[in-house]
Amino acid sequence: MVQRASGERGTRPLKASHHFDESAELRLVIRAETFGAAAVEAGRALAELVEGAAPPHGGDSEWTEIEVHAGDRAALLVEWLNELIGRAESEGWLPGEIEVLESSASRLRTRVRCRSWPSRELPVKAATLDRARVETVPGGVIAEVTLDV
Amino acid sequence: MIAIAQEYPLISLEPWLYEIPRSARADMRVPARIYADSVLREQLESDRSLEQLVNVATLPGVTGFVYAMPDVHEGYGFPVGGVAAMRVRDGVISPGGVGYDINCGVRLLVSDLPLDTVRSRIEAVVHELSRSIPSGPGRSPRHALDDRELALVLGTGCRSLVSRGWAMEEDLLAIEDGGCLPGADPAEVSRRARDRGRDQLGTIGSGNHFVELQVVDEILDPAIAAIYGLCPGRLTVLIHTGSRGLGHQVCTDFVRELDRAMPGMGITLPDRQLACAPLVSPEGRRYLAAMSAAANFAWANRQTITHSVREVFGRIFGTEGKLRLLYDVAHNIAKLEHYGGDELCVHRKGATRAFGPSAPETPAAYRAAGQPVFIPGSMGTASFVLAGTDAAATRSFGSCCHGAGRALSRGAAKRATTGAQIRRELNARGIVVRCPSNTSLAEEAPLAYKDVERVVEVVHRAGLAVKVARLRPVGVIKG
Numbered sequence: 001m002v003q004r005a006s007g008e009r010g011t012r013p014l015k016a017s018h019h020f021d022e023s024a025e026l027r028l029v030i031r032a033e034t035f036g037a038a039a040v041e042a043g044r045a046l047a048e049l050v051e052g053a054a055p056p057h058g059g060d061s062e063w064t065e066i067e068v069h070a071g072d073r074a075a076l077l078v079e080w081l082n083e084l085i086g087r088a089e090s091e092g093w094l095p096g097e098i099e100v101l102e103s104s105a106s107r108l109r110t111r112v113r114c115r116s117w118p119s120r121e122l123p124v125k126a127a128t129l130d131r132a133r134v135e136t137v138p139g140g141v142i143a144e145v146t147l148d149v
Numbered sequence: 150m151i152a153i154a155q156e157y158p159l160i161s162l163e164p165w166l167y168e169i170p171r172s173a174r175a176d177m178r179v180p181a182r183i184y185a186d187s188v189l190r191e192q193l194e195s196d197r198s199l200e201q202l203v204n205v206a207t208l209p210g211v212t213g214f215v216y217a218m219p220d221v222h223e224g225y226g227f228p229v230g231g232v233a234a235m236r237v238r239d240g241v242i243s244p245g246g247v248g249y250d251i252n253c254g255v256r257l258l259v260s261d262l263p264l265d266t267v268r269s270r271i272e273a274v275v276h277e278l279s280r281s282i283p284s285g286p287g288r289s290p291r292h293a294l295d296d297r298e299l300a301l302v303l304g305t306g307c308r309s310l311v312s313r314g315w316a317m318e319e320d321l322l323a324i325e326d327g328g329c330l331p332g333a334d335p336a337e338v339s340r341r342a343r344d345r346g347r348d349q350l351g352t353i354g355s356g357n358h359f360v361e362l363q364v365v366d367e368i369l370d371p372a373i374a375a376i377y378g379l380c381p382g383r384l385t386v387l388i389h390t391g392s393r394g395l396g397h398q399v400c401t402d403f404v405r406e407l408d409r410a411m412p413g414m415g416i417t418l419p420d421r422q423l424a425c426a427p428l429v430s431p432e433g434r435r436y437l438a439a440m441s442a443a444a445n446f447a448w449a450n451r452q453t454i455t456h457s458v459r460e461v462f463g464r465i466f467g468t469e470g471k472l473r474l475l476y477d478v479a480h481n482i483a484k485l486e487h488y489g490g491d492e493l494c495v496h497r498k499g500a501t502r503a504f505g506p507s508a509p510e511t512p513a514a515y516r517a518a519g520q521p522v523f524i525p526g527s528m529g530t531a532s533f534v535l536a537g538t539d540a541a542a543t544r545s546f547g548s549c550c551h552g553a554g555r556a557l558s559r560g561a562a563k564r565a566t567t568g569a570q571i572r573r574e575l576n577a578r579g580i581v582v583r584c585p586s587n588t589s590l591a592e593e594a595p596l597a598y599k600d601v602e603r604v605v606e607v608v609h610r611a612g613l614a615v616k617v618a619r620l621r622p623v624g625v626i627k628g
Contacts, residue, residue, distance in 0.1 A: 025558060026559070075421075090341055090394075125394065126400065129424070
């Protein structure tokens with residue numbers, strides 16, 4: 001079967017999803033329709049790592065804008081995750097709702113509502129550039145990031 | 150010659166030493182040497198550690214050989230158990246060559262308490278230690294530092310704790326660099342990093358970090374053991390932790406910065422996680438200053454935990470519970486050292502400095518023996534005290550292994566066993582365990598690690614360090 005590139009007629013958009021590949025270290029694998037949707041899914045994955053398989057949806061804070069920059073999409077996704085990890089550990093909150101305001105190959109602007117996380121306990125300490133990749137595939141993107149645990 | 154998984158030629162030089170010649174890949178600047186016996190060599194085929202070592206051999210200014218210690222395993226960019234030295238005048242410094250947990254390290258506290266006379270109180274000691282020393286990820290509000298106090302810790306390391314009564318002058322003599330790397334600049338540590346670390350001083354953290362009560366199980370070199378003051382049957386405390394969230398953030402900050410700066414510096418790398426900058430560049434100097442500050446934080450962290458342990462021992466054993474710091478070693482760090490008249494920046498990631506009797510850095514009390522080196526085994530297995538050798542200077546830039554080394558991923562370990570099973574097995578062997586997470590226990594199960602006895606034997610036979618004593622755990626506090 002020949003699959004068509006994203007945006008072509010007949011291509012089914014990828015439903016946002018993620019899983020963790022623990023064959024080596026902790027590797028986050030994300031499928032989503034767009035890079036922005038992948039960034040949202042990365043935030044969900046982080047919350048899942050901290051709060052368990054079904055983290056509650058929604059936040060109790062005001063909306064906060066977060067903007068990150070990088071030279072390419074893989075580094076941008078790593079930067080986004082590191083921003084969330086750093087804020088979680090230093091400020092004691094987890095992302096609850098994420099909306100993408102702007103997304104390009106080098107810039108991601110979001111707004112986030114957070115849930116308080118007083119224990120600030122995170123089982124991951126950093127997202128790394130080690131084999132980080134974001135690839136366009138038929139129907140969307142696949143992203144992979146190795147997390148330091 | 151053996152072709153390994155990555156298809157690099159692996160030439161056997163000695164029964165415990167292999168070499169990948171410089172000709173193996175066009176971009177290698179130096180050959181790679183791997184300390185391993187035949188069994189450990191076979192385990193190398195299960196991950197990307199040798200490919201990563203070859204990548205390290207391409208870094209600008211790398212000199213001599215790049216080395217893999219017998220506990221080497223795959224890391225992020227730079228293998229864990231890797232050693233590489235770069236010339237200061239034309240070489241680079243790489244945050245990935247230090248690792249995320251800057252100055253992760255180990256220290257050993259030695260008591261005069263015979264295990265036989267205090268065995269009935271071990272459970273109480275473990276319980277009290279677990280109450281006194283926060284473990285697991287996250288923080289404790291007990292030692293939250295304000296900006297001024299944190300800057301003092303970052304700038305002066307363990308010395309900043311003397312006035313608080315958490316460190317003694319004699320402790321400083323028993324820590325690499327006196328517990329303070331020169332050139333540390335707190336101003337180069339980001340606000341985010343300081344906020345992550347300000348209330349993590351005195352905490353163990355998660356992963357493979359721990360505080361263990363151990364007994365001196367066997368003396369392997371009586372002369373050096375006497376110099377170190379190690380006696381069979383005596384209770385000791387081994388502390389393994391690092392710079393916590395602060396160090397991770399420093400690494401994250403500078404990997405990002407150098408990854409962006411490299412194109413402008415004309416540096417191209419096979420793996421961007423090795424992002425680096427010339428040591429003489431402003432970016433390289435800034436990372437060295439920030440890394441040194443994070444290293445100072447790690448030493449202060451282990452010292453603060455030491456203070457907590459001493460308080461617990463004092464409460465339970467009174468004056469007989471005195472604990473002497475034998476030594477404190479870093480195993481994730483980059484240091485400026487001199488070899489053959491050259492000033493080099495030696496990156497040790499998952500590798501321990503192992504200086505011999507002749508090195509001026511070896512403390513005066515240990516000049517007849519070489520510096521102490523501590524090799525923790527996997528949870529519940531033996532740990533080792535070694536002594537550095539003068540020969541290591543020419544064989545590994547004065548370095549040896551740092552632990553058993555992972556053989557299975559965390560995921561594979563969790564599939565192979567359960568935390569509850571590990572807890573039962575340790576209890577059955579008389580080891581008291583305090584760990585809030587069964588998942589953490591499973592991830593750190595002994596089956597996930599290489600055989601520490603084999604790793605240490607290779608180091609000993611290769612002349613990188615001398616076996617001095619074997620320690621056996623009797624109590625484990627884990628994050």
